[in-house]
Amino acid sequence: MEISAFLLFWAAIFTSNILLTNFLGMCSYLSVSKEVESSMGLGIAVSFVLVFTTALNWLAYHYLLVPFHIEYLQYIVFIIVIAAFVQLLELLIERFAPALYYSLGIFLPLITVNCAIFGVSLFMVIRNYNFLQSIAYGFGSGLGWLLAILMLAGLRGKLREKMVPAGLRGTGISLIITGIMALAFVGFSGIAPIQ
Protein backbone atom coordinates (compact mmCIF):
# COMPACT_ATOMS: atom_id res chain seq x y z
CA MET A 1 0.00 0.00 0.00
CA GLU A 2 1.60 3.19 -1.19
CA ILE A 3 -1.13 5.56 -0.12
CA SER A 4 0.01 8.06 2.53
CA ALA A 5 -1.67 8.25 5.92
CA PHE A 6 -2.48 11.92 5.32
CA LEU A 7 -4.30 11.20 2.07
CA LEU A 8 -6.06 8.25 3.64
CA PHE A 9 -7.37 10.48 6.39
CA TRP A 10 -9.02 12.89 3.96
CA ALA A 11 -10.17 10.08 1.70
CA ALA A 12 -11.91 8.37 4.60
CA ILE A 13 -13.87 11.54 5.30
CA PHE A 14 -14.90 12.51 1.79
CA THR A 15 -14.25 10.04 -1.01
CA SER A 16 -15.02 6.81 0.77
CA ASN A 17 -17.12 7.91 3.66
CA ILE A 18 -17.81 4.86 5.83
CA LEU A 19 -21.51 5.70 6.06
CA LEU A 20 -22.29 7.20 2.69
CA THR A 21 -20.30 4.77 0.53
CA ASN A 22 -20.23 1.62 2.68
CA PHE A 23 -23.53 2.27 4.48
CA LEU A 24 -22.12 1.04 7.78
CA GLY A 25 -23.31 2.22 11.19
CA MET A 26 -26.85 2.90 10.01
CA CYS A 27 -28.80 2.00 13.16
CA SER A 28 -27.42 4.66 15.47
CA TYR A 29 -27.18 7.05 12.49
CA LEU A 30 -30.95 6.81 12.00
CA SER A 31 -32.01 6.70 15.66
CA VAL A 32 -29.84 9.47 17.12
CA SER A 33 -30.04 11.96 14.27
CA LYS A 34 -33.14 13.72 15.60
CA GLU A 35 -31.17 16.50 17.26
CA VAL A 36 -27.95 18.17 16.17
CA GLU A 37 -26.64 18.30 19.71
CA SER A 38 -26.83 14.60 20.47
CA SER A 39 -25.66 13.74 16.93
CA MET A 40 -22.57 15.82 17.60
CA GLY A 41 -21.97 13.99 20.87
CA LEU A 42 -22.43 10.56 19.37
CA GLY A 43 -20.30 11.47 16.34
CA ILE A 44 -17.44 12.59 18.57
CA ALA A 45 -17.79 9.45 20.66
CA VAL A 46 -17.71 7.30 17.52
CA SER A 47 -14.58 9.10 16.23
CA PHE A 48 -12.88 8.69 19.57
CA VAL A 49 -13.79 5.02 19.82
CA LEU A 50 -12.74 4.44 16.21
CA VAL A 51 -9.24 5.84 16.69
CA PHE A 52 -8.61 3.77 19.76
CA THR A 53 -10.26 0.52 18.68
CA THR A 54 -8.50 0.62 15.32
CA ALA A 55 -5.17 1.09 17.08
CA LEU A 56 -5.90 -1.61 19.66
CA ASN A 57 -7.20 -4.02 17.05
CA TRP A 58 -4.18 -3.38 14.81
CA LEU A 59 -1.89 -4.27 17.72
CA ALA A 60 -4.00 -7.28 18.64
CA TYR A 61 -3.98 -8.49 15.04
CA HIS A 62 -0.31 -8.07 14.31
CA TYR A 63 1.14 -9.00 17.71
CA LEU A 64 -1.33 -11.62 18.85
CA LEU A 65 -3.33 -13.14 16.02
CA VAL A 66 -0.55 -13.26 13.38
CA PRO A 67 2.19 -14.77 15.61
CA PHE A 68 -0.21 -17.45 16.87
CA HIS A 69 -1.57 -18.05 13.33
CA ILE A 70 -5.14 -17.54 14.46
CA GLU A 71 -6.16 -14.76 12.07
CA TYR A 72 -9.47 -16.53 11.60
CA LEU A 73 -10.41 -15.49 15.14
CA GLN A 74 -10.15 -11.80 14.26
CA TYR A 75 -13.93 -11.35 14.32
CA ILE A 76 -14.20 -12.53 17.91
CA VAL A 77 -11.13 -10.67 19.18
CA PHE A 78 -12.10 -7.42 17.47
CA ILE A 79 -15.61 -7.56 18.91
CA ILE A 80 -14.34 -8.26 22.41
CA VAL A 81 -11.88 -5.38 22.22
CA ILE A 82 -14.54 -2.99 20.91
CA ALA A 83 -17.09 -4.04 23.52
CA ALA A 84 -14.65 -3.69 26.41
CA PHE A 85 -13.41 -0.34 25.18
CA VAL A 86 -16.91 1.11 24.76
CA GLN A 87 -17.84 -0.09 28.23
CA LEU A 88 -14.78 1.66 29.60
CA LEU A 89 -15.61 4.81 27.67
CA GLU A 90 -19.14 4.77 29.03
CA LEU A 91 -17.83 4.62 32.60
CA LEU A 92 -15.40 7.46 31.87
CA ILE A 93 -17.99 9.72 30.25
CA GLU A 94 -20.49 9.10 33.00
CA ARG A 95 -17.92 10.06 35.57
CA PHE A 96 -16.24 13.03 33.95
CA ALA A 97 -18.76 14.44 31.47
CA PRO A 98 -22.22 13.90 32.97
CA ALA A 99 -23.85 16.35 30.57
CA LEU A 100 -22.63 14.38 27.55
CA TYR A 101 -23.67 11.17 29.27
CA TYR A 102 -27.21 12.42 29.78
CA SER A 103 -27.58 13.67 26.23
CA LEU A 104 -26.46 10.30 24.84
CA GLY A 105 -28.21 8.32 27.55
CA ILE A 106 -29.17 4.89 26.42
CA PHE A 107 -27.63 5.34 22.98
CA LEU A 108 -24.03 5.02 24.12
CA PRO A 109 -24.14 1.20 24.25
CA LEU A 110 -25.24 1.38 20.60
CA ILE A 111 -21.62 2.18 19.73
CA THR A 112 -20.69 -1.39 20.69
CA VAL A 113 -22.86 -2.76 17.93
CA ASN A 114 -22.07 0.03 15.50
CA CYS A 115 -20.98 -1.85 12.39
CA ALA A 116 -18.89 1.12 11.21
CA ILE A 117 -16.47 0.49 14.07
CA PHE A 118 -16.18 -3.20 13.33
CA GLY A 119 -16.06 -2.51 9.61
CA VAL A 120 -13.09 -0.16 9.91
CA SER A 121 -11.12 -2.82 11.81
CA LEU A 122 -11.88 -5.39 9.12
CA PHE A 123 -11.05 -3.02 6.23
CA MET A 124 -7.76 -2.26 7.94
CA VAL A 125 -6.85 -5.94 7.79
CA ILE A 126 -8.17 -6.58 4.27
CA ARG A 127 -6.36 -3.54 2.86
CA ASN A 128 -3.12 -4.28 4.70
CA TYR A 129 -2.80 -0.85 6.32
CA ASN A 130 0.19 -0.19 8.55
CA PHE A 131 -0.26 1.21 12.06
CA LEU A 132 -0.18 4.88 11.09
CA GLN A 133 -2.46 4.33 8.08
CA SER A 134 -4.92 2.44 10.27
CA ILE A 135 -5.16 5.23 12.80
CA ALA A 136 -5.52 7.83 10.06
CA TYR A 137 -8.19 5.72 8.39
CA GLY A 138 -9.99 5.16 11.71
CA PHE A 139 -9.97 8.82 12.64
CA GLY A 140 -11.01 9.87 9.16
CA SER A 141 -13.86 7.37 9.12
CA GLY A 142 -15.03 8.65 12.48
CA LEU A 143 -15.04 12.26 11.28
CA GLY A 144 -16.77 11.13 8.09
CA TRP A 145 -19.45 9.42 10.12
CA LEU A 146 -19.80 12.53 12.26
CA LEU A 147 -20.13 14.65 9.15
CA ALA A 148 -22.85 12.40 7.75
CA ILE A 149 -24.92 12.25 10.94
CA LEU A 150 -24.58 16.02 11.46
CA MET A 151 -25.85 16.70 7.95
CA LEU A 152 -28.79 14.37 8.46
CA ALA A 153 -29.60 15.87 11.88
CA GLY A 154 -29.51 19.39 10.41
CA LEU A 155 -31.78 18.39 7.55
CA ARG A 156 -34.18 16.56 9.85
CA GLY A 157 -34.33 19.69 12.01
CA LYS A 158 -35.39 21.68 8.95
CA LEU A 159 -37.88 19.01 7.94
CA ARG A 160 -39.71 19.28 11.24
CA GLU A 161 -41.80 22.22 10.02
CA LYS A 162 -42.21 20.84 6.50
CA MET A 163 -45.02 18.75 5.12
CA VAL A 164 -43.70 15.21 4.71
CA PRO A 165 -46.07 12.53 3.40
CA ALA A 166 -47.29 10.48 6.39
CA GLY A 167 -45.85 7.22 5.13
CA LEU A 168 -42.36 8.70 4.77
CA ARG A 169 -42.04 10.47 8.11
CA GLY A 170 -39.10 9.47 10.31
CA THR A 171 -36.92 6.69 8.98
CA GLY A 172 -38.37 6.69 5.48
CA ILE A 173 -37.46 10.28 4.59
CA SER A 174 -34.12 9.89 6.42
CA LEU A 175 -33.14 7.00 4.16
CA ILE A 176 -34.11 8.98 1.06
CA ILE A 177 -32.05 11.95 2.25
CA THR A 178 -29.13 9.63 2.98
CA GLY A 179 -29.41 8.18 -0.51
CA ILE A 180 -29.25 11.64 -2.09
CA MET A 181 -26.29 12.59 0.10
CA ALA A 182 -24.57 9.37 -0.91
CA LEU A 183 -25.09 10.31 -4.58
CA ALA A 184 -23.44 13.66 -3.92
CA PHE A 185 -20.49 11.96 -2.25
CA VAL A 186 -20.05 9.65 -5.24
CA GLY A 187 -18.94 12.82 -7.02
CA PHE A 188 -15.89 12.98 -4.77
CA SER A 189 -14.91 9.37 -5.27
CA GLY A 190 -12.75 9.90 -8.38
CA ILE A 191 -10.43 12.33 -6.57
CA ALA A 192 -8.63 9.82 -4.36
CA PRO A 193 -9.60 6.17 -4.70
CA ILE A 194 -8.35 4.17 -1.75
CA GLN A 195 -9.25 0.63 -2.63
Add this chain to the structure above:
Amino acid sequence: MLITILKDTGVITGVSGILAILLVIAERWLNNYGDCKINVNNKRELTVKGGSSLLNSLSEEQVFLPSACGGRGSCGACKCKVLDGGGPVLPTEKPFLNQAELADNVRLSCQVKVKSDVSIEIPESIFNIRQFSSVITEIIDYTYDIKGITFQLEPGETIDFQAGQYVQLISEPYAKVKQGVTRAYSISSKPDDVNAIQLIIRLVPEGICSTWAHTQLKVGDKARFTGPYGDFYLRDTDADILFVAGGSGKAPIKSMLEHLAVVGTKRKMTYFFGARTPKDLYLTEEMESFEKLFDDFAYEPVLSHAAPEDNWQGKTGFVMPFFKDAIRDPKNTEAYLCGSPGMIDAVTKSLTDLGVPKEKIYFDSFG
Protein backbone atom coordinates in the same frame (compact mmCIF):
# COMPACT_ATOMS: atom_id res chain seq x y z
CA MET B 1 -4.99 -30.71 16.48
CA LEU B 2 -5.71 -30.68 20.19
CA ILE B 3 -2.82 -28.32 20.79
CA THR B 4 -4.15 -25.94 18.14
CA ILE B 5 -7.56 -25.88 19.78
CA LEU B 6 -6.04 -25.36 23.22
CA LYS B 7 -3.79 -22.58 21.93
CA ASP B 8 -6.66 -20.82 20.13
CA THR B 9 -9.04 -20.97 23.06
CA GLY B 10 -6.19 -19.96 25.36
CA VAL B 11 -5.56 -16.76 23.42
CA ILE B 12 -9.25 -15.84 23.36
CA THR B 13 -9.66 -16.63 27.06
CA GLY B 14 -6.53 -14.62 27.85
CA VAL B 15 -7.70 -11.58 25.92
CA SER B 16 -11.21 -11.62 27.39
CA GLY B 17 -9.84 -12.34 30.87
CA ILE B 18 -7.47 -9.38 30.82
CA LEU B 19 -10.17 -7.07 29.49
CA ALA B 20 -12.65 -8.28 32.09
CA ILE B 21 -10.19 -7.62 34.92
CA LEU B 22 -9.50 -4.19 33.47
CA LEU B 23 -13.22 -3.41 33.43
CA VAL B 24 -13.71 -4.60 37.00
CA ILE B 25 -10.89 -2.34 38.16
CA ALA B 26 -12.31 0.58 36.18
CA GLU B 27 -15.76 -0.05 37.62
CA ARG B 28 -14.30 0.01 41.15
CA TRP B 29 -12.45 3.21 40.50
CA LEU B 30 -14.85 5.13 38.27
CA ASN B 31 -18.14 4.00 39.69
CA ASN B 32 -17.12 4.82 43.24
CA TYR B 33 -19.00 7.88 44.40
CA GLY B 34 -18.29 7.46 48.09
CA ASP B 35 -20.98 7.85 50.72
CA CYS B 36 -24.02 9.84 49.64
CA LYS B 37 -26.85 11.13 51.76
CA ILE B 38 -30.48 10.65 50.75
CA ASN B 39 -32.76 13.18 52.39
CA VAL B 40 -36.30 11.77 52.56
CA ASN B 41 -39.23 14.19 53.00
CA ASN B 42 -36.91 16.52 54.88
CA LYS B 43 -37.37 14.21 57.85
CA ARG B 44 -34.92 11.37 57.59
CA GLU B 45 -31.46 11.11 56.22
CA LEU B 46 -30.12 7.83 54.87
CA THR B 47 -26.44 7.32 54.14
CA VAL B 48 -25.78 4.99 51.23
CA LYS B 49 -22.90 4.00 48.99
CA GLY B 50 -23.16 5.98 45.75
CA GLY B 51 -23.09 4.37 42.35
CA SER B 52 -26.29 2.33 42.25
CA SER B 53 -29.85 3.29 41.44
CA LEU B 54 -32.03 5.26 43.84
CA LEU B 55 -34.52 2.37 43.91
CA ASN B 56 -31.88 -0.14 45.01
CA SER B 57 -30.19 2.25 47.42
CA LEU B 58 -33.54 2.87 49.11
CA SER B 59 -34.45 -0.81 49.33
CA GLU B 60 -31.10 -1.54 50.95
CA GLU B 61 -32.16 0.95 53.61
CA GLN B 62 -35.48 -0.90 53.97
CA VAL B 63 -37.51 1.75 52.13
CA PHE B 64 -39.45 -0.13 49.47
CA LEU B 65 -40.83 1.79 46.54
CA PRO B 66 -43.18 -0.31 44.45
CA SER B 67 -41.53 -1.87 41.40
CA ALA B 68 -43.00 -4.57 39.21
CA CYS B 69 -40.15 -4.97 36.73
CA GLY B 70 -37.32 -5.02 39.25
CA GLY B 71 -35.57 -1.85 38.04
CA ARG B 72 -35.43 -2.40 34.29
CA GLY B 73 -37.34 0.79 33.57
CA SER B 74 -40.23 -0.97 31.92
CA CYS B 75 -43.11 -0.76 34.43
CA GLY B 76 -43.03 2.86 35.59
CA ALA B 77 -44.19 1.94 39.11
CA CYS B 78 -41.21 3.24 41.08
CA LYS B 79 -41.95 6.94 40.63
CA CYS B 80 -40.90 9.38 43.31
CA LYS B 81 -40.15 13.09 43.54
CA VAL B 82 -36.45 13.90 43.28
CA LEU B 83 -36.05 17.50 44.39
CA ASP B 84 -32.30 17.77 44.25
CA GLY B 85 -29.27 15.84 42.98
CA GLY B 86 -31.03 13.59 40.49
CA GLY B 87 -29.50 15.03 37.33
CA PRO B 88 -31.49 15.57 34.12
CA VAL B 89 -34.38 13.31 33.11
CA LEU B 90 -33.09 10.42 30.97
CA PRO B 91 -34.61 9.40 27.64
CA THR B 92 -35.47 6.07 29.28
CA GLU B 93 -37.82 7.78 31.74
CA LYS B 94 -39.65 10.14 29.41
CA PRO B 95 -42.21 7.61 28.11
CA PHE B 96 -43.48 7.09 31.67
CA LEU B 97 -43.78 10.73 32.75
CA ASN B 98 -46.46 13.21 31.73
CA GLN B 99 -46.05 17.00 31.61
CA ALA B 100 -47.40 17.53 35.13
CA GLU B 101 -45.05 14.92 36.56
CA LEU B 102 -42.06 16.37 34.73
CA ALA B 103 -42.87 19.81 36.12
CA ASP B 104 -43.26 18.28 39.56
CA ASN B 105 -39.76 16.67 39.52
CA VAL B 106 -41.19 13.16 39.41
CA ARG B 107 -38.62 10.58 38.29
CA LEU B 108 -38.33 6.82 37.88
CA SER B 109 -36.23 5.89 40.87
CA CYS B 110 -34.73 2.89 39.07
CA GLN B 111 -33.19 5.19 36.45
CA VAL B 112 -31.80 7.80 38.82
CA LYS B 113 -28.27 6.95 39.85
CA VAL B 114 -27.14 8.15 43.25
CA LYS B 115 -23.91 10.04 42.57
CA SER B 116 -24.15 12.85 45.11
CA ASP B 117 -26.41 13.90 47.98
CA VAL B 118 -30.03 13.57 46.90
CA SER B 119 -33.26 14.84 48.41
CA ILE B 120 -36.47 13.07 47.59
CA GLU B 121 -40.13 13.11 48.52
CA ILE B 122 -42.18 9.94 48.92
CA PRO B 123 -45.62 9.28 50.42
CA GLU B 124 -45.42 8.64 54.18
CA SER B 125 -47.34 5.39 53.70
CA ILE B 126 -44.24 3.97 51.97
CA PHE B 127 -42.60 3.73 55.37
CA ASN B 128 -45.32 1.28 56.31
CA ILE B 129 -43.94 -0.96 53.58
CA ARG B 130 -41.53 -3.54 54.86
CA GLN B 131 -40.11 -6.88 53.93
CA PHE B 132 -41.74 -9.79 55.75
CA SER B 133 -40.52 -13.33 56.32
CA SER B 134 -43.23 -15.94 56.58
CA VAL B 135 -44.02 -19.64 56.73
CA ILE B 136 -46.62 -21.30 54.52
CA THR B 137 -49.35 -22.74 56.72
CA GLU B 138 -52.06 -23.65 54.23
CA ILE B 139 -52.42 -24.28 50.50
CA ILE B 140 -55.93 -24.65 49.07
CA ASP B 141 -56.69 -25.71 45.49
CA TYR B 142 -59.53 -23.39 44.50
CA THR B 143 -59.65 -24.46 40.85
CA TYR B 144 -57.42 -26.41 38.48
CA ASP B 145 -55.16 -23.35 38.09
CA ILE B 146 -55.86 -21.16 41.14
CA LYS B 147 -54.45 -21.78 44.61
CA GLY B 148 -54.99 -19.90 47.86
CA ILE B 149 -51.78 -19.79 49.91
CA THR B 150 -51.58 -18.61 53.52
CA PHE B 151 -48.38 -16.95 54.73
CA GLN B 152 -47.95 -16.87 58.50
CA LEU B 153 -45.69 -14.02 59.67
CA GLU B 154 -42.88 -14.62 62.11
CA PRO B 155 -44.00 -14.71 65.76
CA GLY B 156 -44.68 -11.21 67.06
CA GLU B 157 -44.75 -9.67 63.55
CA THR B 158 -47.89 -7.91 62.33
CA ILE B 159 -48.90 -6.39 59.01
CA ASP B 160 -51.02 -3.26 58.79
CA PHE B 161 -52.89 -2.94 55.51
CA GLN B 162 -56.19 -1.87 54.01
CA ALA B 163 -58.56 -4.31 52.35
CA GLY B 164 -57.68 -4.33 48.65
CA GLN B 165 -53.97 -3.57 48.85
CA TYR B 166 -51.31 -5.89 47.43
CA VAL B 167 -47.90 -7.30 48.33
CA GLN B 168 -44.95 -8.29 46.18
CA LEU B 169 -44.06 -11.93 46.58
CA ILE B 170 -40.36 -12.75 46.12
CA SER B 171 -39.76 -16.08 44.43
CA GLU B 172 -36.65 -18.13 45.15
CA PRO B 173 -34.47 -19.72 42.45
CA TYR B 174 -35.74 -23.16 41.38
CA ALA B 175 -35.01 -25.70 38.64
CA LYS B 176 -33.64 -23.75 35.66
CA VAL B 177 -34.61 -20.35 37.05
CA LYS B 178 -31.43 -18.98 38.57
CA GLN B 179 -32.78 -15.71 39.92
CA GLY B 180 -35.71 -14.85 42.11
CA VAL B 181 -38.29 -12.37 40.82
CA THR B 182 -40.91 -10.21 42.53
CA ARG B 183 -44.54 -10.26 41.45
CA ALA B 184 -47.53 -8.38 42.78
CA TYR B 185 -50.46 -10.27 44.34
CA SER B 186 -53.49 -8.81 46.11
CA ILE B 187 -54.06 -9.84 49.69
CA SER B 188 -57.22 -11.95 49.90
CA SER B 189 -57.46 -12.24 53.68
CA LYS B 190 -59.03 -9.52 55.81
CA PRO B 191 -56.91 -6.75 57.34
CA ASP B 192 -58.22 -7.77 60.75
CA ASP B 193 -55.96 -10.85 60.60
CA VAL B 194 -52.66 -9.13 61.30
CA ASN B 195 -50.45 -12.20 61.81
CA ALA B 196 -50.98 -13.84 58.42
CA ILE B 197 -52.05 -13.03 54.89
CA GLN B 198 -53.58 -15.13 52.16
CA LEU B 199 -52.78 -14.69 48.48
CA ILE B 200 -54.76 -16.11 45.57
CA ILE B 201 -52.36 -17.13 42.83
CA ARG B 202 -53.36 -18.21 39.36
CA LEU B 203 -50.86 -20.36 37.48
CA VAL B 204 -49.67 -18.26 34.53
CA PRO B 205 -48.20 -20.41 31.74
CA GLU B 206 -44.40 -19.83 31.74
CA GLY B 207 -44.82 -17.43 34.69
CA ILE B 208 -41.71 -17.60 36.88
CA CYS B 209 -43.30 -16.61 40.18
CA SER B 210 -46.69 -18.33 39.81
CA THR B 211 -45.03 -21.56 38.65
CA TRP B 212 -42.77 -21.35 41.69
CA ALA B 213 -45.73 -20.81 44.00
CA HIS B 214 -47.70 -23.65 42.39
CA THR B 215 -45.01 -26.28 42.01
CA GLN B 216 -42.37 -25.52 44.65
CA LEU B 217 -44.14 -24.14 47.71
CA LYS B 218 -45.25 -26.64 50.36
CA VAL B 219 -46.74 -26.20 53.80
CA GLY B 220 -43.87 -25.38 56.16
CA ASP B 221 -41.74 -23.62 53.51
CA LYS B 222 -40.45 -20.12 54.08
CA ALA B 223 -41.33 -17.24 51.74
CA ARG B 224 -40.60 -13.52 51.66
CA PHE B 225 -42.72 -10.60 50.47
CA THR B 226 -42.79 -6.80 50.69
CA GLY B 227 -45.79 -4.59 51.17
CA PRO B 228 -48.45 -3.43 51.54
CA TYR B 229 -48.78 -1.36 48.37
CA GLY B 230 -51.50 0.30 46.33
CA ASP B 231 -54.33 2.79 46.44
CA PHE B 232 -56.97 0.22 45.56
CA TYR B 233 -58.73 -0.12 48.88
CA LEU B 234 -62.24 0.02 50.26
CA ARG B 235 -63.43 3.61 50.85
CA ASP B 236 -65.34 4.17 54.07
CA THR B 237 -68.53 5.83 52.76
CA ASP B 238 -72.25 5.03 52.58
CA ALA B 239 -72.41 4.72 48.81
CA ASP B 240 -73.72 1.60 47.09
CA ILE B 241 -70.99 -0.75 45.94
CA LEU B 242 -70.50 -2.63 42.71
CA PHE B 243 -67.70 -5.20 42.81
CA VAL B 244 -66.52 -6.61 39.48
CA ALA B 245 -63.77 -9.25 39.30
CA GLY B 246 -62.43 -11.91 36.98
CA GLY B 247 -60.19 -14.93 37.64
CA SER B 248 -57.82 -14.37 40.55
CA GLY B 249 -59.21 -10.81 40.79
CA LYS B 250 -61.42 -12.25 43.47
CA ALA B 251 -58.63 -11.77 46.02
CA PRO B 252 -58.94 -8.07 46.99
CA ILE B 253 -62.76 -8.24 46.85
CA LYS B 254 -62.70 -11.23 49.22
CA SER B 255 -60.57 -9.18 51.61
CA MET B 256 -63.01 -6.25 51.42
CA LEU B 257 -66.09 -8.42 51.99
CA GLU B 258 -64.53 -10.29 54.90
CA HIS B 259 -63.53 -6.97 56.43
CA LEU B 260 -67.05 -5.60 56.00
CA ALA B 261 -68.37 -8.77 57.64
CA VAL B 262 -66.28 -7.97 60.71
CA VAL B 263 -67.11 -4.27 60.99
CA GLY B 264 -70.69 -4.62 59.72
CA THR B 265 -72.33 -2.54 56.96
CA LYS B 266 -75.73 -1.48 55.69
CA ARG B 267 -74.50 -0.59 52.21
CA LYS B 268 -76.15 -2.09 49.14
CA MET B 269 -73.59 -4.30 47.40
CA THR B 270 -73.57 -6.35 44.21
CA TYR B 271 -70.66 -8.56 43.20
CA PHE B 272 -70.26 -9.66 39.58
CA PHE B 273 -67.67 -12.37 39.06
CA GLY B 274 -66.77 -13.09 35.45
CA ALA B 275 -65.38 -16.53 34.56
CA ARG B 276 -65.25 -18.79 31.52
CA THR B 277 -66.78 -22.08 32.66
CA PRO B 278 -68.13 -23.61 35.90
CA LYS B 279 -64.63 -25.11 36.38
CA ASP B 280 -63.31 -21.56 36.94
CA LEU B 281 -65.70 -20.73 39.78
CA TYR B 282 -64.45 -20.93 43.35
CA LEU B 283 -65.31 -19.77 46.87
CA THR B 284 -68.95 -19.80 45.76
CA GLU B 285 -70.30 -21.01 49.10
CA GLU B 286 -68.38 -18.42 51.04
CA MET B 287 -69.68 -15.66 48.76
CA GLU B 288 -73.25 -16.96 49.06
CA SER B 289 -72.94 -17.04 52.83
CA PHE B 290 -72.34 -13.28 52.67
CA GLU B 291 -75.79 -12.92 51.07
CA LYS B 292 -77.32 -14.11 54.33
CA LEU B 293 -74.94 -12.11 56.49
CA PHE B 294 -75.32 -8.67 54.87
CA ASP B 295 -78.62 -6.80 54.63
CA ASP B 296 -78.32 -6.17 50.92
CA PHE B 297 -75.69 -8.19 49.06
CA ALA B 298 -75.93 -10.23 45.88
CA TYR B 299 -73.25 -12.50 44.38
CA GLU B 300 -73.63 -12.91 40.62
CA PRO B 301 -71.24 -15.25 38.84
CA VAL B 302 -71.39 -14.75 35.06
CA LEU B 303 -69.99 -17.38 32.71
CA SER B 304 -68.80 -16.48 29.22
CA HIS B 305 -68.11 -19.99 27.88
CA ALA B 306 -70.58 -22.29 29.62
CA ALA B 307 -71.21 -25.40 27.52
CA PRO B 308 -74.73 -26.94 27.26
CA GLU B 309 -73.57 -30.05 29.15
CA ASP B 310 -72.48 -27.84 32.08
CA ASN B 311 -76.16 -27.32 32.86
CA TRP B 312 -75.41 -23.76 33.99
CA GLN B 313 -78.54 -22.03 35.32
CA GLY B 314 -77.03 -18.60 36.09
CA LYS B 315 -76.09 -15.60 34.01
CA THR B 316 -74.06 -15.96 30.81
CA GLY B 317 -72.04 -13.77 28.46
CA PHE B 318 -70.20 -10.64 29.59
CA VAL B 319 -70.84 -8.92 32.93
CA MET B 320 -71.58 -5.47 31.49
CA PRO B 321 -75.24 -5.93 30.40
CA PHE B 322 -76.23 -6.79 34.00
CA PHE B 323 -74.98 -3.55 35.57
CA LYS B 324 -78.06 -1.54 34.66
CA ASP B 325 -80.36 -3.54 36.94
CA ALA B 326 -77.84 -3.61 39.78
CA ILE B 327 -77.29 0.13 39.99
CA ARG B 328 -79.86 2.03 42.03
CA ASP B 329 -78.40 5.53 41.84
CA PRO B 330 -75.34 5.87 39.60
CA LYS B 331 -74.21 9.11 41.27
CA ASN B 332 -74.12 7.35 44.64
CA THR B 333 -72.35 4.19 43.51
CA GLU B 334 -68.73 3.17 44.01
CA ALA B 335 -67.23 0.52 41.75
CA TYR B 336 -64.29 -1.70 42.64
CA LEU B 337 -62.83 -3.55 39.65
CA CYS B 338 -60.10 -6.13 39.61
CA GLY B 339 -59.04 -8.09 36.54
CA SER B 340 -57.28 -7.90 33.18
CA PRO B 341 -56.68 -4.49 31.55
CA GLY B 342 -59.17 -5.36 28.78
CA MET B 343 -61.89 -6.20 31.29
CA ILE B 344 -61.19 -3.04 33.31
CA ASP B 345 -61.40 -0.82 30.21
CA ALA B 346 -64.66 -2.37 29.03
CA VAL B 347 -66.26 -2.22 32.49
CA THR B 348 -65.12 1.36 33.14
CA LYS B 349 -66.62 2.47 29.83
CA SER B 350 -69.88 0.70 30.51
CA LEU B 351 -70.13 2.19 34.02
CA THR B 352 -69.39 5.77 32.95
CA ASP B 353 -72.01 5.36 30.20
CA LEU B 354 -74.48 4.44 32.92
CA GLY B 355 -73.58 7.62 34.83
CA VAL B 356 -71.20 6.34 37.53
CA PRO B 357 -68.70 9.16 38.23
CA LYS B 358 -65.20 8.30 36.98
CA GLU B 359 -63.59 9.26 40.30
CA LYS B 360 -65.73 6.66 42.06
CA ILE B 361 -64.46 3.81 39.87
CA TYR B 362 -61.49 2.23 41.62
CA PHE B 363 -59.55 -0.52 39.89
CA ASP B 364 -56.63 -2.89 40.20
CA SER B 365 -55.40 -4.01 36.81
CA PHE B 366 -53.27 -7.13 36.24
CA GLY B 367 -51.33 -5.30 33.48
